[in-house]
Amino acid sequence: MVSSLRLPTLTSLFSPSSFARRSTVTLRRRLHLRPPLAAGFSAQSAASSPTGTEDRVEGKKSSRVQERANTDRVITPRSQDFNAWYLDVIANAELADYGPVRGTMVIRPYGYAIWEAIQDYLNVKFKETGHSNMYFPQFIPYSFIEKEASHVEGFSPELALVTIGGGKELEEKLVVRPTSETIVNHMFTQWIHSYRDLPLMINQWANVTRWEMRTKPFVRTLEFLWQEGHTAHATPEEAEEEALQMIDVYTKFAYEQAAIPVIPGRKSKVETFAGADKTYTIEAMMGDRKALQAGTSHNLGQNFSRAFGTQFTDENGQRQHVWQTSWAISTRFVGGIIMTHGDDTGLMLPPRIAPVQVVIVPIWKKADEKTGVLNAASSVAEILKTAGLKVKLDDTEQRTPGWKFNFWEMKGVPLRIEIGPRDVSSGSVVISRRDIPGKQGKVFGISMEPSILEAYVKDRLDEIQSSLLERAISFRDSNIVDVSSYEELKEVISLGKWARGPWSASDADELRVKEETGATIRCYPFEQPQVVIRASAPKLNVDDVFEQKNEIAKAVKEELEKAMSAYGYEIVQTLIVDIEPDEHVKRAMNEINAAARLRVAAKEKAEAEKILQIKRAEGEAESKYLSGVGIARQRQAIVDGLTLRDSVVGFSVNVPVMDMVLVTHYFDTMKEIGAASKSSAVFIPHGPVAVRDVATQIRDGLLQADSTVATI
Amino acid sequence: MVSSLRLPTLTSLFSPSSFARRSTVTLRRRLHLRPPLAAGFSAQSAASSPTGTEDRVEGKKSSRVQERANTDRVITPRSQDFNAWYLDVIANAELADYGPVRGTMVIRPYGYAIWEAIQDYLNVKFKETGHSNMYFPQFIPYSFIEKEASHVEGFSPELALVTIGGGKELEEKLVVRPTSETIVNHMFTQWIHSYRDLPLMINQWANVTRWEMRTKPFVRTLEFLWQEGHTAHATPEEAEEEALQMIDVYTKFAYEQAAIPVIPGRKSKVETFAGADKTYTIEAMMGDRKALQAGTSHNLGQNFSRAFGTQFTDENGQRQHVWQTSWAISTRFVGGIIMTHGDDTGLMLPPRIAPVQVVIVPIWKKADEKTGVLNAASSVAEILKTAGLKVKLDDTEQRTPGWKFNFWEMKGVPLRIEIGPRDVSSGSVVISRRDIPGKQGKVFGISMEPSILEAYVKDRLDEIQSSLLERAISFRDSNIVDVSSYEELKEVISLGKWARGPWSASDADELRVKEETGATIRCYPFEQPQVVIRASAPKLNVDDVFEQKNEIAKAVKEELEKAMSAYGYEIVQTLIVDIEPDEHVKRAMNEINAAARLRVAAKEKAEAEKILQIKRAEGEAESKYLSGVGIARQRQAIVDGLTLRDSVVGFSVNVPVMDMVLVTHYFDTMKEIGAASKSSAVFIPHGPVAVRDVATQIRDGLLQADSTVATI
Structure with missing residues (x-):
């Protein structure tokens, strides 16, 4: 008998600290630079925002600063101080600014x-x-908020x-x-x-x-x-x-x-x-x-x-x-x-959400080169705009090409096109990718011919889009570690990585883990190891099993659902997949039902195979749907012994052909599988004193196996 | 010398009462149905909103109501009570509802x-x-609002x-x-x-x-x-x-x-x-x-x-x-x-902003007709959607076609397409216009052939769009009356119409008029009678005039602008259009400059004609731009004698060839024109005591003429 359960569960993601509400990220900028509300407002923000303050920087005569890397922007390297980097990028790329009221943007x-x-x-x-x-x-x-108990508590x-409207104190606060x-x-x-x-x-x-x-x-x-x-x-x-x-x-x-x-x-x-x-x-x-x-x-x-x-x-x-x-x-x-x-240079935007997908920088030195270069740049801009792309032609003469390169890289524009006098005469352009720094990301001699240029640019943008996703996936996956004990979890969390492991304890335990390690459960991912519940009913009359298998499957499904819905499970499928009758029943049945059993067994097997095939296809389909990333919702099952015990009692009451022997066998089998399995089932055997209960509950409550078929 | 002034001015629009802020429209629904905030909320709105309450209406067994006009919606006729009609339309067409807090929506x-x-x-x-x-x-x-004096007063x-954030009293109100x-x-x-x-x-x-x-x-x-x-x-x-x-x-x-x-x-x-x-x-x-x-x-x-x-x-x-x-x-x-x-039936939406441009109502009686009709209706819907139109196929079986006709008319959908069994067999549809009620707006036998149907529907939608605009224009124009005295204004206002007439009085006068008549100035329309300032400079040496005409024109323009900008004027053009030299200068000049003068005069005349021609073309262009409505910004000029006197003194200082005689002649000429003109210049000679000052000021201050060329 196989029951497949679907949905989030015990395999959980823990992360060290997070941007969830009420975390404790320190705000360098806010704490250091922002005076309280009652003070003056003019100096509260953009204090280190050079792009908005070009004149001031120029006025400073500090050409040394400007020479450095040919830019007047200073962004804290991301590797050095992530939070400072984040705030620098927001200021320099002119994404946002602080509002006059504390905490507004x-x-x-x-x-x-x-x-x-x-x-x-x-x-x-x-x-x-x-x-x-x-x-x-x-x-x-205000009275509305109070109507739903947990809502008012949360908010x-x-x-x-x-409290005041139109100059008058309101009767009810809004x-x-x-x-x-x-x-x-x-x-x-x-x-x-x-x-x-x-x-x-x-x-x-x-x-x-x-x-x-x-x-x-x-x-x-x-x-x-x-x-x-x-x-x-x-x-x-x-x-x-x-x-x-x-x-x-x-x-x-x-x-x-x-x-x-x-x-x-x-x-x-x-x-x-x-x-x-x-x-x-x-x-x-x-x-x-x-x-x-x-x-x-x-x-x-x-x-x-x-x-x-x-x-x-x-x-x-x-x-x-x-x-x-x-x-x-x-x-x-x-x-x-x-x-x-983003990286040390600043923002890096995926082409599909970038406000500017391509920036064009014309380059000339002599006055007689200017017209030709600007005409070519305009025509390239027009070609790409007509192709539906978001294009910026940066033809200001107040800045050098080098300055512009840095500026638009910092703004995260995916592609840069450079056009100089030599390019004009050869009818081609130079194209640089934001995601590949330096010469490696630079390609010379791309034809200005509209159809060639358009196709080339669109292909590169698609490549960048995929490349950013792949990069993010490999970064993510290299920073998630599977853990099978609380010790392991603590170690992983202390390294700043995410821990993935089983979880089935109480809310209080969750809070205790958070207190001890700083780790919070981000979620029970949809993606879970393949898990199947197996149970045996050896004393059952085989004919009865055949006759009642739909009812049994239905009853199992219903009872499991009752028990598991508390954990967010949905029972996907319950199958009676193999029959091992009691010895004396077996002998008696052998002759009588041989033909019929073979037929039925074949059908059942075929059905099981069909399900596996469909599930595999579904998995593949979902993998594709998520851009080949392979986040498929896989099937899963889990048993919480204590909770399930009650429900299986209920089950046996509903299905009188099964007696308490079934229940016993059921859990014996479950435990056996749990102990012997080479699957991804994991336990947390040694918790510290404070969370020992957690470990105990997990051991008692959690059983996972990745086999797909099991036996009654 | 001609100066054309551009922009809003004295010819003003008065309307009886309005939806400007703080007017006194009574809210039937609000006052009668809405309990104050502190009371319960459940019965506050939609109390007479039958479309949202189909079940309740059906549950009432009051089939009589439903029979009436085959609809269960009751909209107060617009002609009977405009405000009640407005609120009924909003409720029945499900445009908006009252929020729980007074005055919110x-x-x-x-x-x-x-x-x-x-x-x-x-x-x-x-x-x-x-x-x-x-x-x-x-x-x-709060301190921000106080920084701009009139802003804080207004708001x-x-x-x-x-005053409370995060459970604490704030230091500064927000x-x-x-x-x-x-x-x-x-x-x-x-x-x-x-x-x-x-x-x-x-x-x-x-x-x-x-x-x-x-x-x-x-x-x-x-x-x-x-x-x-x-x-x-x-x-x-x-x-x-x-x-x-x-x-x-x-x-x-x-x-x-x-x-x-x-x-x-x-x-x-x-x-x-x-x-x-x-x-x-x-x-x-x-x-x-x-x-x-x-x-x-x-x-x-x-x-x-x-x-x-x-x-x-x-x-x-x-x-x-x-x-x-x-x-x-x-x-x-x-x-x-x-x-x-909108009209008595309900909403009427211009096709370009209608959420549903075409509604399709399939009609069948016998079961065997259903499939054919529904298929045809779906295919028609698909054709029109592909053509970029916003289409609703109303194929619910809970309502009769007649009910649907009324419902979608009430919702203001511009076009309705009916498809019955006979239409299916003839491959055609019936199309009804919302803006032309009954049989007159109904056309039979429009082919379902995609290109024909698409073209026909789009043409009708364009027609409806134009027709709604034309209807609104003629309604508007038939309700604006030109007035030339305060008595006339009062009469027009008492009839509920808008009065258009000259205005140049003080803010206090404006408020007094409002108090007396309920009339407010809606605006000084851009569209104004043609007005030109004329001034003569008879003692000026003709050669000097020629030599300095650009400087004179520029000086006049600048001085007039200074004076008139307070009234929102912009000087469009200053022309020296005709020369009438002093008699003895004339004689002396006649021989010497005959040839030159003729040439110059011809040039000036040509220039003036050219300007007129351009302005006429501009006017036509702008008329077209406003969908042929002819709201062109016309050229205008106006003189406020007292204010201008100062500025012309300045003018004569800047242009030393002119002496004070010029100034005197200038205003004499202005007054003469004002008094004798058969133009649209208008005066309010007899005000009531309370606004007598207004009339006096207007007479003294306002001079309008519609002639386009004048003489020095």
Whole structure:
């Protein structure tokens, strides 16, 4: 009997510290340069932003600084101080600036253009998947926030409250939305009446406010921009499907557009959104190996619909609460792009989201060369613009070509085209890649002939896009270590890497691990080792097994689901795959049922093979879908003995042909497999005193095996 | 000597009451149905929104209501109660709903899609005209608002203030942005250093909050969505050009996309934006003849740059304050579209901004007809979608075709295609126009052949677009009356129409007129009677006139500009068009200069003719540009004697060949022309006591003539 379980689980990702909310990243710039709000404002930001201050730099007469590397920009090397580098890049590439109110951010045109590229892609996908845009007010009565218990607990510490309006003290304080589930439900109650009004699927692009104490541009700001999707469904299955669909949309976006190999998975209960049943997430590894939660999709269950009374009349005339989801991606994602791809030189942008994909730098020395070079540069710009590319012709005479090279490299433009007098006479150009520094990335003699040039440039942009993704994948994979004990986990975390290993302990244990090691569970990745539950029922009448195998499979599936759903599992398949009857039954059956058994066995085997084949094909299909990265959701199974014991008792009650012997055999077999397996099943045998309980629970509770077929 | 002055002025538009801010429109729905904030929320809105409540209506068993006109929607006839009609349309067409906080609005998908159409068009135009999108924080330190004197006066009564953040009382209150000039200037000071940083031209799409006391969906809400452009320039001319350019973009959008014949012009000082030197506006006449301020563009001068110290180093190394503009269009425009085109049946949308341009309603009775009809309907939908049209196939079986007809008419969809079994067999469809009710708007037998169908549908959509604009123009024009006295103005206003007449009085007078009649000046339209300043210089040596005519023209232009810029004028052209020398000079000159004079005179005449010709062509070009509507900015001139007297003294000082005789003759001639002219110059001779001063000032101050050439 084989049961395959699907979905996030015990194999978990731990990361040292992260950009999740309320982490403790120190903000060099903020702490050192920003005076408190009450002080003057003029010197608060851009203090070391030379691109915005060209005159001042020029006025300084410090030509030495300017000579150095032919640029007046000084970016802290990424390898030296990642955080300083990040803030330098944001200032010098003019992505954002500090707002006058602590923790707020001004998104400058170059940074906003990246956000627009994110919007343009997602907006189309949202509409394709059946969502409509709309807009909810940002002021929410304080009483709304209090209606959903865990929601108010999660959000009340970080609310901004309007207490005065039109010169008068308000009767009820207004919350500046930190998220919109409450007001959305308030409105849904007015729009949803019958099953025919469902599903209701909407999205809004909006600003939200969370009074964060430790802020960092893009990653965590007091106000940020995002989209928030909100849906209501008639069944829990539909809501779950929607939540998964949207985390898929985000995953695809991250891989294909932003070249960020996020790890999709489910959050632990501790990290689940305040008010959700389940939170799905995409977790990205930044250049400093910190984790960034880049997007989330929540299955809200009926938590908000019960709090707000969002009900519908089903097809049978019964009133029911709707099942809901919400999902969001924010301007934090821009920070993720910077921190995934940047290098010591500055920003490095994936072509598909770059505001400028190609910069053209004309080069001449003598006055008589100028016209020819500029004409050629303009014509090249025109060719590429017509081909649909985002092109910048930098023909200012205030800067040298060398200065421009450095500037646009720092701004992360994927391709640079250089055109000099010699190129004009040979009808060709020089093309340099941002992702391959120096001469290696430079190719001479690319023809200006429109069709050749266009094809060459587009090919290179595609190459850069793939190359950035591959680079990020290999960086990520070389920094994730599989661990099988708590000691190993601690060691890996202390090295600043991510640990992947089994987890099945309590919320309190999770917090204790965090306290001891600084490690948090980023997610239970969708990608899991192949795991199958095996159980034997040796005393069962073989004929009965045949006759009842559908019922048995169904009962097993139902009972396992009850037990495992708490861990986020879904039972994909239950198979009765092989029959080993009791000896005396065997003899009796041999003659009577030989033919029939052979036939059935063949069918079962074929079915099992078929499933394996389909699953393999599905895996391949999903691998392709994720740009050949191979993040396929694999099948998995897991048993928590204690929990399952009850459910199997229930199971045996439901299936009276099985007695308690079955239950015993079941767990004996499970333990045997668990102990003997050469699979990826892992245990944490030696925990420190503080987490010994964790280890014990894991050992007792967790059994994994990568075999695909097992025997009753 | 002829001087043509360009720009808004005295001929003003008065409207009875309006949707400008702080007007006194009563909100039936709000006042009658909405409990105050502190009370419960569930019953606050959509109380009479049957489209969202189909089940409830069906559940009522009140089939009589449903039979009536085959619809369950009840919209108050527009002719009966415009305001009730407006609110009914918004509820039934599911454009918007009330938010839980007083005065807030939820923009529902159908209404938001109209806003998206506005965004899509303007976003492209903004980028074409050199602007970049970015984003500023919405929280502004209260001290910022206080920096610009008239700004704080204008906005402080309607601010929403955040006083608590993260559970703590804030040291400084934060303003939730009502507009962003202050924070924009705070940031501009950090980005602008030299003339090379200018012009700085940005835009943001954002929400803004104004604590309005009397609200109305779309037209005036506590929070609304808009775009706000902000620019900084090195010269006042550039800023003025930018402010005019953007009001042009808005005007073109209104005419060409929204089919709203707005009247572009300049606001009176009283109505000018708090902090601006000049406010340009587009004023639209709604179906109830109320005025709607549909978009504004402000020349901010140096008001904010002086308050915030936004300076740059010019090419000569001097520090100067920048010259700025700001401009905005908001979700109010959606209200303008509803109120311009709607009729008793409901919404009527111009095809270019309609979320659904064509609705397809399949019709069948017998089961065996169904498949054929649905297939044909799907194929027609596919043809039109492929052609780039926004198509909705309404194939639900829960509603009758008649119900669907009414529903989509109420939603304002421009074209409806009906397909029944007979149509399927003849390979044709029936097409109905929303703008022509009943049989007259219905055409049978349009071929389903893709190229024919596509061409036919696109032609009809273009026709509807033009037809809606023409209808709105003729409605507007039939409701604007030219007045030449205060009595006439009062009468016209009392009839609910708009009055167009001269105006040159003080701000206090303007407020007094408003108090007495309820009339406000909507704008000084760009479109003005042709006006020319004429002046004679009889004692001048003719040869000198010839020799110095360029200098004279330049001096006149400069002096007039100084005097007239206060009224928003720009001097377009100064011409020395005819020479009548003093008698004894004449005789002496006759012989000596006969030949030369004839030549020069001919040249001058030709030049004048050329100018007229060019201006005529320009006028025609602009007429075409505004969809043949003929809103051309015409040339105009005006003299305020008292103000001009000073400037002409300056003029004579600058041009020493002219003496004080010139000045005297100048004004004598002006007055003579003013008194004798049969032009459109108008006076208000008999005001009531309270506004007698107004009339006196107008008579003294205002001189208009429509002649194009005059004589020295």
